[in-house]
Amino acid sequence: MDRLTAETKIAELTKRIERHNRLYYEEDRPEISDQEYDQLVRDLQELEAKFPDLAKEDSPTRRVGGQPLPFFEKVVHKTPMLSLGNAFSEEDLRDFDRRVRQAVGNQTVRYVGELKIDGLAVSLRYDNGVFVQGATRGDGTTGEDITQNLRTIRSIPLRLTRPVSLEVRGEAYMSKGAFERLNKEREEKGEALFANPRNSAAGSLRQLDPKIAASRQLDTFIYGIGELQGETVESHSEGLALLEELGFAVNPERRVFDNIDDVIAFIASWTEKRPSLPYEIDGMVIKVDSYAQQEELGFTAKSPRWAIAYKFPAEEAVTVLEGIEVSVGRTGAVTPTALLKPVSLAGTTVKRASLHNEDIIREKGLLIGDHVVVKKAGDIIPEIIAVLPERRTGDETPFSMPTHCPECGSELVRLEDEVALRCINPMCPALIREGMIHFVSRTAMNIDGLGEKVVAQLFNDGIIHSVADLYYLHQQRDVLLGMERMGEKSVDNLLAAIEASKQNSLERVLFGLGIRLVGAKAARVIAEHFGTMDAIMQASEEEFTQIDEIGPKMAASLVNYFAQPQAKAVIERLKAAGVNMEYKGLRVEAGEDLPFAGKTIVLTGTLSQMSRQEAEEAIARLGGKVTGSVSKKTDLVIAGEKAGSKLEKAEKLGVAVMDEAGFLQVLEGNG
Structure with a gap:
């Protein structure tokens, strides 16, 4: 076969495979058997092997899985993937409805009800219609790049039906049938069985070898848009319809409601019908349909005010x-x-x-x-x-x-x-061991390959005595190779992950130290305020309590911790090993003459010259703090096109308003 014929044949096979993917996953009306589909993929693989320069990045053959990764890279979500508030009763749902209606006044409110799929939340990014990156939710701000694994899922389109650039959120899951087949295979091989489909899906997507994920028959439902360029939608229901047009699998069991009574009836019907589904759900998600109202309602520190997750009664x-x-x-x-x-x-x-x-x-x-x-x-x-x-x-x-x-x-x-x-007893083995497990956890230093069992084995065998010792393990490579289930590849991957964690921002180190009463959010606020570990260690209780979120008990705990010689010694060894001790986020130094220094700013409407995320980052660089709602404490509202109710409220309260042109002028003057 000559090159021109091969190019034509590759294009034809690609088109046929993509069509059958859409028929199977989006329209639920397959026209060919799995064996026939697999043969089409094999034919395409053979042609691409003969003419490798004709194989495209978005070819369906890319789903079979590439080379194993040494570790997962970190991905910072441009728009945070926040968790939802929970409802457990009809009363909770009516309270949610009451809060929404009070916030939007006399406006008509419509809700969208969707099944809450029991899987792993993922983010997918497309540039000009081509899938370029997929990530886990992680802590909501930072996830892990699992693009290779997500490429293996046939319901995720590698190329959209239109060249749209966007980021979408969805749930990756394993069907009940796929879960049963997987456990049957594992049972026949004498391997441990998985506990449930959700754990199976999550474990599959966090495998460093994408061929494992490819073998697990995972699936997805996409449920929202994080960022969108070149298209305009005004409501969540319109957004879901657009996602279907673009080729995503969107759950069909969704409805739009005009009142909370109908929402509650919808939930009751699915509470009964839940076992009949081919996949697991653990509740229902209720969202305000209008994007303008969503923006008006805004967010709390942890979750949107315009959505709630109803959890089914516990079994x-x-x-x-x-x-x-x-x-x-x-x-x-x-x-x-x-x-x-x-x-x-x-x-x-x-x-x-x-x-x-x-x-x-x-x-x-x-x-x-x-x-x-x-x-x-x-x-x-x-x-x-x-x-x-x-x-x-x-x-x-x-x-x-x-x-x-x-x-x-x-x-x-x-x-x-x-x-x-x-x-x-500060020298209790349990405190030290559990502290190390916390230090390497996903919410702290996030070191792949250092699970509870590995940390416990390293500690029990006397290889490590404090968290600082982790950063000197490269000196004991031979000892690591002698450990159970630690081959050369595992050891190299582990050491690479430890090395990569040195670049984490200060708040992760601070949280990882396990200081009593200091959670992840407090660690970030403290790191942002002081900037360096040295400044934190030298701070007094009074200086800590000057931060709004820090109370006297936490301040005392911080001062007491850093007064301990053992704590100082551990931090010095971490520094010597090259662990970053500075805050890497956006921070305004005291006394800086910045145009937005100390100002609370609200963004509303659509900006034509930049995305909302870019605008927020620019405001932060110039000293401002962006919030989601207008109040008497708001210093400035920056209004783009179709600004709506937030602009009206700002005018009523006498809050200063700046248009996009004025905002751009400020940016240019402080470039």
Whole structure:
């Protein structure tokens, strides 16, 4: 076959394969069998092998999986992927509706109801209609680049029907049928079975070898637009229709409603019909349809005010409490865990349930040997909700919390105003080990390959004694190679991931240190305020409490932590290893003469010269803080085209307003 004929044949095969993908995943009316489809892909692969220069980046053959990756690169989402607030009852839904209607005044409100797919949230980016990047949600701000794995999913179009540039959000999932087939194959091979479809999907997409993801028969539903260029839509329902036109798989079980009563009826119908679906859902998502109203409603720190996730009532089961074990966490808190006779619950086998603290055991009147009622809170976390004393035989026994730490033997204490018992020995192996596990976790330093078992093995074998030792493991490569399941490739990948984590911004290091009372958000606020680790370490309680989000207890905890010689030594070793100790985000230094310094600014309407994200970054560079709603505390509103209600409110309140031309002038003058 000559080159010209091959080029024509490749184009024809590509077109046929893409057509059958659309018929199968979007229209649910396949015209050929899986075997016939696979033969078309094989024919295309053979031609591309003979004429490699004719193989395109968006060829359907790219779905079979490329070379394994050493680790996942980080991806910063241009628009954060926020989580949704939860509703568990009709009353919660009516409260949501009441808040929405109060915020938008006399406007008509319409809602879109959609199934909440139980999978892994993903972001897909397209440039001129071509799929260029896919990422996990991660912590909502930063995810992981899993483009190669997402390319293997046939319901994700590699090229859209129009050359549109956009970013979309969706859910990657594994169908019930695919999950059953996978577990059957694993059972035949003598491998451990997966617990549920959601875990299977998430685990598949986080495999460094994309061929594994390709073998797992994953699927997607796209449910929203994060960013859109060159097209205009005014509502969420219009956006979903556009996504279908572009070739995405959008869940067909969605409806638009004029009132909350119809939403509640819709949810009730799916509560009953849920088992009939070929995939798992764990609730319903309700969104305000109008994009203008969504913008007006804005966001809280964690979630949009214009959407809510209704969680289905938890499934319950009765089982036996066979025992209670205690464990020591990174803060020294001693937590009891119920050991249950295995029971099937909401699609998984439950063997354990957290009891939180000794008071919970006492309040519930738990005895070892009791029959108990177990449910999953939000369909996720198992908990004991009731004891069945009528089933007691007299053989049940009471449980008492230990008086000494089960790991180091130190006497446990109960701090003032606290329920939990704690081990306060700073050299307790459990505190050090759990602290290390926290340090490498996704929300902290996010080091791939350092899971709980690997960290525990490194610590138990005496290879590491503090988090700083992780950055010197390259000096012990031979020791690592001698560990169980650590071949050359695994060791090289692990060392590369540790090296990459040195570039993390300061807030991740600060959160990773596990300072009591300092969560991820507080760590970011502190890092942004002080800029460097040295400045944080030298700060007084008074300086910490000058930050709005930092109270006296957290301030005292920070000062006490940095006063410890062990803490100072660990930080010095981290510095010596090359770990970044500076805040990498946008920050305004005190005294800088910037046009927006200290101002609270609201963006509204459409800007013609830049995206909203670019505008927000520009405002931050010039010292301003962008918020989502107009109030008396707002200093300035920047209004683009079709500004709407926020502009009206600004004018009523007497807030200064700047148009896009004026905004651009400020930017040019401070270029």
